[in-house]
Amino acid sequence: MISRRDFLQTSMAASAILGASGFGQWSRLAAQQAVTQDQLLEFETFGNVSLIHITDIHAQLKPIYFREPSINIGVGSNKGAVPHVTGADFRKMYGIDDGSYAHYALSAGDFAALAKGYGRVGGLDRVATVINQIRSDRPDALLLDGGDTWHGSYTCYQTQGQDMVDVMNALKPDAMTFHWEFTLGSDRVNEIVEGLPFAALGQNIFDAEWDEPAELFPPYQFFERGGVKIAVIGQAFPYMPIANPGWMFPEYAFGIRDENMQEMVDEVRAQGAELVVCLSHNGFDVDKKMAGIVKGIDVILSGHTHDALPEPVMVEDTIIVASGSNGKFVSRVDLDVQNGRMMGFRHKLIPILSDVIAPDKEVAAVIDGVRAPFEAQLSEVIGQTDSLLYRRGNFNGTWDDLICDALLSEREADIALSPGVRWGPSLLPGQDITREDIWNVTSMTYGAAYRTEMTGEFLHVVLEDVADNLFNPDPYYQQGGDMVRTGGLGYRIDITQPQGSRITEMTLLSTQEKIDPARTYQVAGWASVNEGTEGPQIWDVVESHIRKQGTVSVSPNDSVTVVGA
Amino acid sequence: MELTRRNAMIAGAGALFVAGLPIRVSAAGEDAIAAFTGGADVGAGDITLTAPEIAENGNTVPIEVASETAAEIMVLALGNPTPAVATFKFGPLSGSRAASTRIRLAGTQDVIAIAKLDDGSFVQASSTVKVTIGGCGG
Secondary structure (H helix, E strand, O other), X not given: OOOHHXXXXXXXXXXXXXXXOHHHHHXXXXXXXXXXXXXXXXXXXXXXXXEEEEOOOOOOOOOEEOOOOOOOOOOHHHOOOXXXXXHHHHHHHHOOOOOOHHHHHHOOOOHHHHHXXXXXXXXXXXXXXXXXXXXXXXXXXXXXXXXXXXXXXXHHHHOOOHXXXXXXXXXXXXXXXXXHHHHHOHHHHHHHHHXXXXXXXXXXXXEXXXXXXXXXXXXXXXXXXXXXXXXXXXXXXXXHHHHOOHHHOOOEEOOOOHHHHHHHHHHHHHOOOOEEXXXXXXXXXXXXXXXXXXXXXXXXXXXXOOOEOOOOEEEOOEEEEXXXXXXXXXXXXXXXXXXXXXXXXXXXXXXXXXXXXXXXXXXXXXHHHHHHHHHHHHXXXXXXXXXXXXXOOOOOOXXXXXXXXXXXXXXXXXXXXXXOOXXXXXXXXXXXXXXXXXXXXXXXXXXXXXXXXXXXXHHHXXXXXXXXXXXXXXXXXXXXXXXXXXXXEEEEEEOOOOOOOOEEEEEEXXXXXXXXXXXXXXXXXXXXXXXXXXXXXXXXXXXXXXXXHXXXXXXXXXXXXXXXX | OXXXXXXXXXXXXXXXXXXXXXXXXXXXXXXXXXXXXXXXXXXXXXXXXXXXXXXXXXXXXXXXXXXOOEEEEEEEEOOOOOOEEEEEEOOOOOOOOEEEEEEOOOOOEEEEEEEEEOOOOEEEEEEEEEOOOOOOOO
């Protein structure tokens, strides 16, 4: 007898051979060195249910450049597994031709050159076109937003997320879950959620005082689509009060709570759910682990760690779909559900190539409307860049090198620290740097650039603490960001060591002297999770620095030596 | 020296950071286990301990223990200066043999729950709870 799992795999293999899987198609198209909207969206409708997944938009309403990481190390059982495969290895794994648009969209390497050829990515008006196309194939397709939507731009900050709420409402999602949204503060989050025309889900969003499910965020929502009873269970980012300032939303508690997830899955199955979808902001490795523990989830739509994978990853009977970030991708997942069982799927990760996909006029008008009051501030040119500015990478990126330089000089510090966040678009060499560009990589509600004293010993504890959030071999102890970026400070990291022993050879770069545990250093940084942090806003610090430079140039950063990768 | 707001903040952050490294099991923890079990073997079985992987606030960490067949459940925070947290006793009239409370953890450590079952045998469950100042989410 053919098992369900065999069936799923057979179905996937067959669709790849037939060219219906997103990926086989891409390789063929890549050979043509040109692509049309029809080709990007080509999809033979399958089964009886369609899911549309978008996640981690970080308020990027307009097309941008976004370079994927070249360093994304996996540890423990995830060593060498996707999404911890980058660059040429990634392209080889999926059969992507060098120089193809799939190369450009999905992997690092020759980024600046390919960006000039293939153009910008994203833009929610282009995303709207893709969603409309899928809905024309399958009018009752579910649109699910994985969160990190109401954060990350000048207009989002100034309107406290209203710009994103207005534009997303125009896309008509069916459900959403959350992370950075909570950094708007719980009053504002509650205000928006109370007025949302779709479900705000999170089985792990609890009342902090009573440790009971928070009433405003139901754990799941049922949908009837194509004759199939679908339960969508939300999973918000588990470590919000730890990775972000908990004092901004003290009424809420989170956590992975996989035992409660299992209860919810059992509950919806008992109520007749034929398909169980988890809309998750766990991060990819956490979702993989959870899929192995919680039984009965058919599909996990995975967000938070910003990975874009051209095929779902299977863990037992669960498929995990990762849909990138910053509006760069939309995933379409068609499912065949029969007699309460997922019998097969067809999937495509659709890259939003902004020059290829036509903008939807209605949504473009909404975007223009929310931006209009701020257009003069957004478009002001602050300087130019000679270097490619990007953020992603486990240890550093040129944007954060520049931000650290700004902190060192503007705040007169020995050492600068910049948080290892994964949002923020890229700029190409030769581009103007506008105020909007600076805000795209710095905007947040706790952006004060502090200046403080730390001992060498304390700095070591800081680096060890953050490193364990990234390199703890158990995904449940990872928070999904990258290593804190350092300016003026070099170090060696052995990622295979336990916490407390990973970081050695800390060096003050200005003098090449070893960091003295007993000495006090002047440290500047931003995005402190502590209440009452004082200092100028980081975007003002960076703007002032860039104005003085005129044209910025970032030299290669070799201050971190990585061992054990 | 005047204690400014800024100094207070730095001091506060320092206290949190110091709590970031794992703490070793104390002899007091081993003694408490020996006293509870009388030296009997402790196996695995009918006991669940639910605790967060990473504490949102090390000063008040919600935990829950449950066992259908336990007469008593002892909870220890092995890394605390005083490991004993609580011992819950259940009888035939107990509505359910489960208890939840909040505990204070001095740092990253293992929390264990040992149940003495109705048949006199012992089972345990443990969970590592990380106490961290946190990093930076994606």
